[in-house]
Amino acid sequence: MTAESRIIVALDFPDLTQALALLxxxxxxxxxxxxxxxxxxxxxxxxxxxxxxxxxxxxLDLKFHDIPNTVAAACAAAADLGVWMMNLHAVGGAAMMxxxxxxxxxxxxxxxxxxxxxxxxxxxxxxAAIGCPGDPAERVIALARLARHxxxxxxxxxxxxxxxxxxxxxxxxxxxxxxxxxxxxxKADQKRTLTPGEAIAAGADYLVIGRPIxxxxxxxxxxxxIEREIANAAG
Numbered sequence: 315m316t317a318e319s320r321i322i323v324a325l326d327f328p329d330l331t332q333a334l335a336l337l338x339x340x341x342x343x344x345x346x347x348x349x350x351x352x353x354x355x356x357x358x359x360x361x362x363x364x365x366x367x368x369x370x371x372x373x374l375d376l377k378f379h380d381i382p383n384t385v386a387a388a389c390a391a392a393a394d395l396g397v398w399m400m401n402l403h404a405v406g407g408a409a410m411m412x413x414x415x416x417x418x419x420x421x422x423x424x425x426x427x428x429x430x431x432x433x434x435x436x437x438x439x440x441x442a443a444i445g446c447p448g449d450p451a452e453r454v455i456a457l458a459r460l461a462r463h464x465x466x467x468x469x470x471x472x473x474x475x476x477x478x479x480x481x482x483x484x485x486x487x488x489x490x491x492x493x494x495x496x497x498x499x500x501k502a503d504q505k506r507t508l509t510p511g512e513a514i515a516a517g518a519d520y521l522v523i524g525r526p527i528x529x530x531x532x533x534x535x536x537x538x539x540i541e542r543e544i545a546n547a548a549g
Contacts (some may be wrong), residue, residue, distance in 0.1 A: 320514070321537065322373050322490070322546060324348045324524035330357040334364075339533045342369035346398065346542070348522055350375040362395045371398035372410050373490075373522075379403035382413035389414045389427065397425050399490075401470055404429035404457035411464035419465070426488065428468045429461035431475070434493035451494045455482050462487055473513035473521075480517030492522040496540060510540050511547035 323345050327333045333353055340347075347370050349362055354376060360397040360498025374397040378385045382541050385402055392400045394540035402414055411429060418424040431454040432441070438450060446453065459482065461469050471479055476489050491513050513521055523540065 319345055320520050321540060322348050322520050322522045323527050324522055326350055327353055332360055335367060336528055336533060345537060346371040346373060348372055348373040348375050352471050362397060366396040373398060374400040375409060377401055377403050379406045382410045385410050386413040386417040386524055390417050393425050395422055399426035399428060401428045401430055404431055404461050408460055410463050411461060411466055415465035426467045428470055428488060428490055429466050430470045431457040434472045445502045451478050456481055459481055473508035473516055474516055476513060476516040476518045488519045489517055490520045491518040493523045494523050496526050511543045514544050514547040
């Protein structure tokens with residue numbers, strides 16, 4: 315695995331066969347991969363272990379959110395699978411995040427633990443509808459501060475909030491950004507998006523990218539194009 319790889323390919327497939335078919339077309343040294351709720355629920359923990367054995371770093375995207383002891387135990391179970399990174403919901407509160415952090419800190423080589431702030435499918439109107447009125451960017455920064463205080467390694471945020479979080483939290487706090495769409499790609503169900511180059515320029519560390527790579531006729535060619543855009547933005 316190349317330590318500099320900043321692309322996380324989202325394996326948002328409905329079954330194991332499609333996920334493994336894509337993995338056959340990707341190079342572990344060129345990207346990391348994300349396993350989310352649908353694929354994990356259908357294929358189970360064994361899939362994660364299989365992907366790890368293939369040499370890929372796995373971001374387990376299950377967004378744990380429960381009482382502190384339950385989340386801490388779930389994080390420990392995820393770590394046993396050999397994942398590189400996992401996440402939980404920052405709105406679960408400080409005690410929940412601290413419990414998970416403490417549990418993982420007991421491990422010799424703990425995986426990264428990041429907190430989801432505000433889902434990229436939500437905008438101001440959506441937040442107001444669930445009783446959380448206000449600017450999504452302000453809520454993201456508040457939740458990011460809470461996560462850092464709890465000891466977490468970083469947060470998941472929209473690329474549109476990355477610059478503000480980077481300015482508020484400093485250079486060592488990891489920013490994982492879904493909602494990244496190369497120019498010309500559709501937004502699908504995400505509302506707060508940027509291109510890969512824009513996200514890197516805004517301060518993102520890792521870019522979660524799904525359909526622009528997974529639905530491409532040549533996934534490695536699509537990945538290569540995004541790598542070039544990232545290199546230009548970072549250089």
